[in-house]
Amino acid sequence: MVFTIEDIKKEGIEVLDTFKEVAIASDIVISANSPKSALEVAKNYGKYVKVGHDTFVNYNMTALDA
Numbered sequence: 001m002v003f004t005i006e007d008i009k010k011e012g013i014e015v016l017d018t019f020k021e022v023a024i025a026s027d028i029v030i031s032a033n034s035p036k037s038a039l040e041v042a043k044n045y046g047k048y049v050k051v052g053h054d055t056f057v058n059y060n061m062t063a064l065d066a
Contacts (some may be wrong), residue, residue, distance in 0.1 A: 023048035 005015055017039045023029060023045050031041050 019044060020048050 008015060009041055029045060
């Protein structure tokens, strides 16, 4: 089954447009990215996280970065 943004909005689910909005609104963020970008992503999350909403899981892909 495939859902579009329009389908999601029809259901009343809020769609967040930026990483900042997601970091601020979320209790848990799961990040799947390359090892090369992992530290920068974690630092970016740290700028926006609220105290008490600080669970960040970083899943590094095993593929080598070019």
